Amino acid sequence: MSSTRSPRRGGNSEGGLPPRRRVRPAVVAALVVAVTATTVPAIWIITRDDVAVKQAAAAQPAPTPQPRKPKETSFWSKGTGVKATQHSDRAPVELGMRFTAAQSGWVTGVRFYKAQGDRGRHAGSLWDASGHRLARVTFAGESPSGWQEARFASPVRLNAKQIYTVSYHSTNGTYVGTKGFGPARSGPLTMAPRNAGVFGYGDSAFPRQSNPKGYNYWVDVIFRWRHHVPPGTTKSPEPSVIPDPDETPIPSEKPSPSRTGTPGPSISIDPDPDETPRPSSTSTTSTGPDPTETPSRTPSPGRTGTPGPSTSASAEPTETPSPSETPSPSRTPRPTKTPTPSSVPTTSASPTPSKTPSPSRTADPTPTATRSSTPRPSLSPEPTLTSDPGGGGCAGYPTPACTGVPPGTKLTAKTLNEDGAAYRVSTPGTVLNGVHITGDLLVHADDVLIKNSQIDGRVINADGPRTYRFTITDSTVGPAKGCQTLPGIGQDKYTALRVHIRGHGDGFRASGDNIVIRDSYVNLCSNPGDHSDGIQTYNTGKGLIIDHNTIDQRHATDITAPIFLVDKQIVDATITNNLVMGGTYSIQLRNGRGELIMRGNKLVNKSWVYGPVEADCAKIKWADNSLVTIDDDYRITSTVGPLNCNG
Incomplete structure (x- = not known):
């Protein structure tokens, strides 16, 4: 390509002009050709005897990079x-x-x-x-x-x-x-x-x-x-996923408790990001995944003696600061984590405690039965678990009425910026407040805060082997209809407060250190071949806290457990004050190390398939867990008896 710089004029050391000489017509023609090859506008003044060159004052706009399509x-x-x-x-x-x-x-x-x-x-x-x-x-x-x-x-x-x-x-x-x-x-x-x-x-x-x-x-x-576009270039529009006639309709979600007499969140469309950066800190790298233990399946039909296979052993839109946050509707503070039994009926639409037909059960254990006299760790005083001071809470155990997007919240729809299927956040300290994301949310930056928002897919903080810290509060995760097999929220270094997870086979995935799940409601579903879990450990590390949540697995059929913690990497786990129901064995805690606390949890009586507990009882500080009955709004109507560790 021809040079964009103006030709230097010749001269002597004193700066004078060289002797003038005539330019032949052929040379002039060549210069005209050269002019047409330049990339910067120039004014050429051509006389019969010489050529003078001046560069135009107006600069030509930089060429727009070719967009990269998926x-x-x-x-x-x-x-x-x-x-x-x-x-x-x-x-x-x-x-x-x-x-x-x-x-x-x-x-x-x-x-x-x-x-x-x-x-x-x-x-x-x-x-x-x-x-x-x-x-x-x-x-x-x-x-x-x-x-x-x-x-x-x-x-x-x-x-x-x-x-x-x-x-x-x-x-x-x-x-x-x-x-x-x-x-x-x-x-x-x-x-x-x-x-x-x-x-x-x-x-x-x-x-x-x-x-x-x-x-x-x-x-x-x-x-x-798609290759990520280098910073500073324009990103191509994201194509939508084209429906395919071969797709199978996903079954509708089973009914779940809903808010009554209060309008739900309204949604407006705003294609521009409105995220507020917050102070950031350095991210860390998680370890690679290890296989997770799952229950054995029913033996499959053996093969017949036939000759088959023989067996052998993008760059994201600029994130601009948003105006001051709109105050969220306040909720009634939760006075205590132990609800008062009540049998007052309500009118909200919610599932009945009756569970989906399941395989035959083993005999229900006698509530007062005790396990062998194997010594267990002594129980230290209960740590103080404080709720988020900025939010509300549930008067009793979490339900859809006191979790998820607060009633009356106005939601702004975000344009999916990752292959038409997800919204990707790459700026540390971003705040997503009152947004509606119709696909997955990819958290690829540290210290991201998600609040008062609805994510129809899942929230993922893993980008290859790297994960990022985030907090999600007062938000709804999952589709209103259908069932997604993958977990609603994962992987590690996150805090979830007053979150409503729906339409997912797995609720929370715990795959590393420093995970806090509190005051949240999970209503599980399943697809054929799933191993549905409310909270599942997967290469988990230290400091897992699961406190004051409601996990309902009664409407899923392909199941494991509402609380499924069997990873060998578990170190120091605290499971307290939860209301759980459903599963093969409803509470499973095995293979962990360090301080393992299981205290103050309520299990709905006879909601399991095989039994209430499967655990390494001798390693666990087990206290004040009980079997209960509940009404349609997850309020405890009676205490059947203590829930003993008979794993």
């Missing part, structure tokens, strides 16, 4: 021909592929190559490394054979350099497979170098087995990603 890729296209051996195992089978992505992005759907004669329904799934199902979709409108595709109801965010599994389930066990298949690559995607092809017989579940001959079962993932 890219979508998969290992194979719909037109890829597949020549593979067909197998017919005559038994239901889950077939999958393990893969990783070099950079974070979103999985939008699943493909698989259908064998001739493979009849029946097919469902696609996405799993994390520990076997948690992240998303599920049923295929519709299938062709007799060849590639089939289905899109998830919502894109699922994947972290870079983590192992995931994409799979599909065949009800009659007919599929194609190619042995000795080498690892494939496409964009940032790479098949796992070893045991990429996996399978499992029986109902749809995480496929763990692999064939030593290195089979590929022709399952594919649809992955979307």
